[in-house]
Amino acid sequence: MNGRRTLPTCLAAAALLLAAGGVSAENAAYKCGSATYSDVACSGGQVVGPQGHRATNRSQAVPQDRAxxxxxxxxxxxxxxxxxxxxVKKAxxxxxLKAKGDGVTLQDEMPLVFTKKRLRELRC
Incomplete structure (x- = not known):
């Protein structure tokens, strides 16, 4: 394909999309019955169209350990x-133990072993 033909085609496609108008949050659909939908509000109808942008707090940490x-x-x-x-006790x-470095003995590790064992028994 030629580069000269693709640019006008892309511009024409973009113009058509702008002219047709995209779906916006202002366009709503209404459920008027068990299987009837309309773009005009009806008596007893419920809005089922776009609900708007859903905000997410990105500064809050996501729970990584979902299991x-x-x-x-x-x-x-x-x-x-x-x-x-x-x-808390395990941490x-x-x-x-990390502060003690290489001088850690088996007796130093035993409280941590018992804490981990209890965590497993509870299935935490």
Whole structure:
């Protein structure tokens, strides 16, 4: 294809799209019955057209561990509270072990092992 032919074709297509008018949030559809839809409001009709732009807060962190959230949803409130407590305890114990460096002994690691074991038992 020739470059000279494509530019006018693209411009013509763009002009047609602008002339036809795109779908906007102002255009609404109404459900007037069980299987009847209209672009004009009807008595007892419900708006089913575009609902407008959905805003997203991008500054808020997305929960990445959805599997953990799903598992904990099945637990009782007491078990979820214990899971949260154990999460904090585990983070503190890991921080302490990291601070000790290479001088960590088996006795130093045992509290962390028990915390992880309890997390597994609860299925946190």
């Amino acid at each position: 953990t959230i799903a598992r904990r949803a099945t637990l009782t409130e007491e078990e979820r509270a214990e899971c949260r407590t154990l999460d 503190e114990q890991e921080k302490e």
